[in-house]
Amino acid sequence: MSILDSIRTALRAIAANRLRSGLTALGLVIGVASVIVLIAVGQGAQQGVQERIRGLGSDLIFVKPAAQTDRSTGARGAQGGGITLTAADADALGEAKVPGVVGIAPQLSFNAQAIAQSQNLGVTIIGTTPSYTDVRDAKVAQGAFIGAEDIDRRALTIVLGSAVAGTLFPDGDAIGQQVRIALGPQGFNFRVLGIMAPRGGTGEQDNYVFIPVSALSARFQFLRNPRGDISVNQINIRTAPGAKQEPIETAITDILAQRHQVVTPDFTVQSQNDLVGAAAEVSRTLSILLGSIAGISLIVGGIGTMNIMLVSVTERTREIGIRRAVGARGIDVMRQFVTEAIVLSLVGGLIGTGIGVGVAMGIDGRDISGTAMETAIQTWSIMLAFGVALLVGLISGSYPAFRAARLDPILALRSE
Structure with a gap:
């Protein structure tokens, strides 16, 4: 057969x-x-x-808080037990002029309510500096981003993500308008400087709003550590295209470990490639x-x-x-x-x-x-x-x- x-x-x-x-x-x-x-x-x-x-940007290194070890006792706290980074740490890294680093931007983030024209929206607040757009490859679609003058004056200015602007100001007329940022019983009015271009992807970053980090720390006292320094959740570092990131990470670790005077670093240093992997x-x-x-x-x-x-x-x-x-x-x-x-x-x-x-x-x-x-x-x-x-x-x-x-x-x- x-x-x-x-x-x-x-x-x-x-x-x-x-x-x-x-x-x-x-x-x-x-x-x-x-x-x-x-x-x-x-x-x-x-x-x-x-x-x-990848939507975070390319050639990036992120420094984030980690568990802290007391130098005198050797006791180690819980992972993420407290914010150990400050805006001054970002300034110190910039002053060190680490070879291969082309930009540094501190980032302070938390959730709050944005209110405008009877619209109420939950948003992610990003307190940062003018270098953020270059470091994170973020584009402004309308108006302008935070400037050095806004940082110096602790100005009540704000830049809206595209999704936030579309919800709060559906008519498209957002520049110069007032947006109230409320966190619990506290709330402050901010003047809209600009609107960010859509980032696409999951759309999460389109729900960000950007405020001068100095203005946030001046109004919301809990954002400062006991010494009065501005606490930050993250330090964003852009490296030159093609630069080897391992030596840069080592240099960053050495600088911050010396500043914090800890046995074990109370921060973590991760490259974007590490996160992707x-x-x-x-x-x-x-x-x-x-x-x-x-x-x-x-x-x-x-x-x-x-x-x-x-x-x-x-x-x-x-x-x-x-x-x-x-x-x-x-x-x-x-x-x-x-x-x-x-x-x-x-x-x-x-x-x-x-x-x-x-x-x-x-x-x-x-x-x-x-x-x-x-x-x-x-x-x-x-x-x-x-x-x-x-x-x-x-x-x-x-x-x-x-x-x-x-x-x-x-x-x-x-x-x-």
Whole structure:
């Protein structure tokens, strides 16, 4: 019997038991679709995180507070137990003129309410200096950014992110208007200097508002440390394109450690590449985990296929005996049942692929539980799921086919 004849016979056998064949293939359909969808979700999350990090700008180094160790006792505080960086630290780094550093901008951030024209919006406040736009590659669409004079005068001026401006001033006339920034019982009116260009990506940075860091610390006293210094959450450092960042990170660590006089640095220094690599590793692990979970359903589908093929061998024992009696070899019988299992897997794989791709495309960009779902369909995941489905079919059909090939023709003919 040729392979083509085996396929025709397999299709007739499957068509003769449509319901049973459909239920058998269903397990593989679900398995293949699950693998494609879950890997697409994992890959979409990975790309979203990497896009968000790249949206921060390029050639960046971030200095952030960390746990502090007391020099006299050696006691180490909790991670993130307090803000240990100040605007003076940023000034010191600038004065040190570290080779390869082209810009430094301190950043003080917290959440507050922005109120204007009866509109009330939760925003992220960024207290910073004029160098922020160059360091973070941020563009002003209208008006101007914070200037040196605003820092010196502690001016009540503000620059709005594009999303904030669109919500508070839908008519587009924001420049020169007043915006009240409220935090608890305290609130101050700020004059709008400019509007930032959209950053795109997740849109998070479009919900920022920028205020001179000196103005914030003068109005909100909790933003100063016990010594009266301006506390900052982060120091942004831009390096020259192509500059090696490891020596720069070492120099920054040495300067700040000497200033803070601590045994173990009470700050962390991370490059953008470090963040991208860490995020990629986490997302890759997530994708593998999701794919493995979905792969379990493929295994279950394979077990179902094996069970049905064993039942089929039992039901068709007399047919097998007749085939052997008229000259069919054991290998022919074996090929017949393996072909049936593979055809079932092929059908299940094709349907599952169509459903998986359709679902992944359908949920891309949809708002699910307040979060915009991102998916990225990968060709390799489709090939993997489909290939595994065929492999499962081959393995699941091999044992029943082997049993069928070993049946004694005389005993098989006696079977009812």
